[in-house]
Amino acid sequence: MTDHTPTEMMTIAAARALKSSDVCFVGIGMPSAAANLARLTHAPDITLIYESGTLGTKPSVLPLSIGDGELCETALTTVSVPEMFRYWLMGGRITVGFLGGAQIDRFANLNTTVVGPYAKPKVRLPGGGGAPEIAISCGEIFIIMAQSKRSFVPKLDFVTSLGHGEGGDHRARLGVKTKGPTKLLTDLAVFEPDPRTKEMTITSIHPGVTRAQIADCTGWEVRYADTVTETPAPSARELEVLRALHARTARAHGAAA
């Protein structure tokens, strides 16, 4: 078995969920690593879009910010930010959006706004950015987040972006036509929504992870699908490409001073 970290497993599991035919709205950090890993391995024709306006970008190193020069230099074209959010996102041209957050609940609603009350926050987080409209406009949503009791909570302090709301057909009742979160990829497992209740349910457990460990890192009683598989361990090639990407990125950002 290959030797890998939980974060590498999470990133690789997320990359595998992407297809070459996808048009993917990418966020900074782990989504960006996963999307570019997919592009550099099994999904060479994937279209990557960053909200700074870059369409069809092919960065050789991961951007630190959403608008690094590398994204624009390697893009097919770069549009204005209003055009990005109107024609491309709201216009329904994105098949997959990637999101993360500080808190998630069992229906994959996300909080990236505040911990504590909004008017007097204990911790002021960055805020929604593109997320509220990414969550309703993209064909489906993949969420990538490390699991802990602090982040996988029974109730969000603030709903920044809509997952499956209160579950069931709640999205449809709100007039939303897209699928919402179809995969939640963590450092321990893969969750998918239950077809009826829409509660995020474990369908695959990463190699070496136990159900007790998952219970310790989740703030609600986790449900498992009838059939739970083991996530295939990272292949040597997946690890090699991911590590080379991170090494190039570290060199590029460290050298920028």
Next chain:
Amino acid sequence: MSRFLTLSEAVEFAIRDGDAVALEGFTHLIPHAAGHEIIRQRRKRLTIIRMTPDLIYDQLVGMGCAEKMIFSWTGNPGVGSLHRVRDAIENGWPQPLAYEEHSHSAMANAYEAGAAGLPCAIFRGYVGVDLPKVNPNIKRVACPFTGEMLAAVPAIRPDVAVIHAQRADRAGNVLLEGIVGVQKEAVLAAKRSIVTVEEIVEDFGSRSPNAVILPAWTVGAIAQVPGGAYPSYAFGYYKRDNAYYKAWDAISRERESFLAWMKANVLEQGPDSFAKYARKNSIAAE
């Protein structure tokens, strides 16, 4: 009609205490030199507007220039929190900071509505989320043709828009390229504007017929400040200094280290201090 001024004249002329000011630039072409000049001239009680408040707004807030911030995402991209913004919001230091919070879609649409002279922006958004509960400027309207319920927010009409661009020509037209963000919309939406540029050229020469150009008659003051977007970047000139963004985390974490840095690097400096970062075509050269 645009006119060429020094940066200190431009800020003196265009920005007053209490103004609503939008310094725009989506990661790229962020007008850092102009932000520093606003701090040096000790503007007060500003409402600062920006989709992505990052280092330059951390500095404006930490130096007590702002009483309100309108934004959609605030942080040090890829690094973490803005410690000065958080200190103002969480602890009221150096003064409380009121804020009006939106999503990117809302702000991008609101700038576009401002540029179009419309009173509000309408878009599909804010469904099933909490921001409309805490921001009374988010409303819902029915489409008069289909009945679909849509989100509405007021247009952004700043008193002053401040942007950085690659070039102005002698006639005072301004050219931007690369990630152009919402800068064109911000300038067209604002009552007054300041544009800092890397270069002033005789004429723009060969270019795409679709180049992003703000005609001279839409622009207020133009000031040449080479390097003026640093540590952000100017496409075709110099790269983003990602190491600086990482270093800012430690500098800004404590009030004392922040104030010492601002004294040495902003208060005791002038716009010329940015010239050492100016380069041309460094991206192509590397």
